[in-house]
Amino acid sequence: MKNAIANLFTLPKRKETAFEVQEELQFHIEMLERKYAQQGMSAARAKAAALQRFGNVERVKKQCVDISRRNSPLRRVLKILSIVIAITGLVIQTLSSDYKVARIGGMLIMIAFFGRLLLYVRGLKPWSFLPGTKRTFLTDSPDDGART
Amino acid sequence: MANERTDLMQGTLELLILNTLARESMHGYGIVQRIHEAAEDLLKVEDGSLYPALYRMEERGLIKSEWGVSENNRRAKFYKLTRTGQRKLEAERANWNRISKAVSKILQAT
Numbered sequence: 598m599k600n601a602i603a604n605l606f607t608l609p610k611r612k613e614t615a616f617e618v619q620e621e622l623q624f625h626i627e628m629l630e631r632k633y634a635q636q637g638m639s640a641a642r643a644k645a646a647a648l649q650r651f652g653n654v655e656r657v658k659k660q661c662v663d664i665s666r667r668n669s670p671l672r673r674v675l676k677i678l679s680i681v682i683a684i685t686g687l688v689i690q691t692l693s694s695d696y697k698v699a700r701i702g703g704m705l706i707m708i709a710f711f712g713r714l715l716l717y718v719r720g721l722k723p724w725s726f727l728p729g730t731k732r733t734f735l736t737d738s739p740d741d742g743a744r745t
Numbered sequence: 746m747a748n749e750r751t752d753l754m755q756g757t758l759e760l761l762i763l764n765t766l767a768r769e770s771m772h773g774y775g776i777v778q779r780i781h782e783a784a785e786d787l788l789k790v791e792d793g794s795l796y797p798a799l800y801r802m803e804e805r806g807l808i809k810s811e812w813g814v815s816e817n818n819r820r821a822k823f824y825k826l827t828r829t830g831q832r833k834l835e836a837e838r839a840n841w842n843r844i845s846k847a848v849s850k851i852l853q854a855t
Contacts, residue, residue, distance in 0.1 A: 617822075618796075620820065621772075621773065621796070621821070621822045622793075622796065624772070624773075624774065624815070624819055624820070624821050624822075625772075625773050625774045625777075625792060625796075627819075628774040629774070629792070631817075650791070650792050651791070651792045651793045652791040652792065652793030652794065653793060654793065656793075657793040657794075657796050657797060660796070660797040660800075661796050661797055661800045664797060664800040664801055664804055665800055667804065
């Protein structure tokens with residue numbers, strides 16, 4: 598339970614995600630190399646054959662990092678939060694007879710709408726708007742901190 | 746043999762992954778190996794294409810991953826089926842059987 602709460606509030610770091618993906622892909626490539634070496638290939642040929650069979654490592658890595666970050670707990674929480682804010686706004690706007698209160702409802706709907714829109718901008722990290730964080734996009738170098 | 750290998754139909758990789766993970770949790774390399782073995786190397790599956798599929802399936806809650814130790818004492822990420830994944834597998838299997846039966850009937854009729 599503690600871990601789940603800690604994970605929820607841990608801001609995902611691109612470098613860490615990229616490192617984990619790289620480690621996973623590296624394991625696969627090394628297993629292929631080992632298999633080819635056992636079949637009698639030289640180390641160089643086994644490596645070349647493994648890379649050929651695997652395909653474009655960098656492209657796969659980038660795809661996995663992007664998907665992994667899209668799936669972060671914080672992002673999921675923000676999505677749910679935007680829905681809750683939108684529903685609250687809608688309820689306030691519908692039920693309130695006071696014009697000023699109804700306007701608050703309208704504003705909440707707008708906040709939820711633009712918040713949600715920000716989440717869908719490809720690669721944008723919503724938490725980059727928190728104070729003290731650098732604003733970056735996922736299209737930044739995929740090799741950041743990755744083991745090669 | 747190489748030119749007799751068939752490209753995997755779009756969407757079928759997911760079914761193959763679900764089916765492979767139905768028995769036990771596995772790392773990516775194990776999944777690909779199992780698919781190649783079961784298909785007797787007749788299917789053309791680029792190993793790398795497995796990973797984006799795995800990550801997308803995890804995003805959708807069909808599988809979940811956990812770091813563990815592989816058979817050769819290396820740190821590896823293991824994937825296992827969730828309940829949602831199990832239900833999806835049953836639905837996809839039924840769907841696949843319907844499609845293949847229908848296509849076979851059409852091919853036999855013409």
